[in-house]
Amino acid sequence: MGYFFLSISILLNSAAGILLKLGTLGLPSLNDLTLSSLVSNYLIWIGLLLFAINAIFYFAALARLKLSIAYPLMVSTGFLLVASFSFIYLRESISLLQASGMLLVPLGIVLVTWKEEKL
DSSP: OHHHHHHHHHHHHHHHHHHHHHHHHTSOOGGGOOHHHHHTOHHHHHHHHHHHHHHHHHHHHHTTSOHHHHHHHHHHHHHHHHHHHHHHTSOOOOOHHHHHHHHHHHHHHHHHHOOOOOO
């Protein structure tokens, strides 16, 4: 169940970050930013709500998994999801060096979660 809770947490966390980004696209410049423009932005509210729900699932995952496994999986998998979304849908550029690094992330995930004898 730990990996199930972690998977849900990763999806919620990634979706929250993406929604916050989408919510900021329609905001005025920093000089013109008002509290009402933030409060009335439903994408930002949904993103914040997803972050809160994510925390509940992450707590459940941490209760069942080692932090040394859960945290790297959360960060690396979330990075791949958000970077892929940003490249495909937001048309953000990714350099060859960044793409190479992204290709190595799954290897790191496998190595971190590999079961082996304790030292």
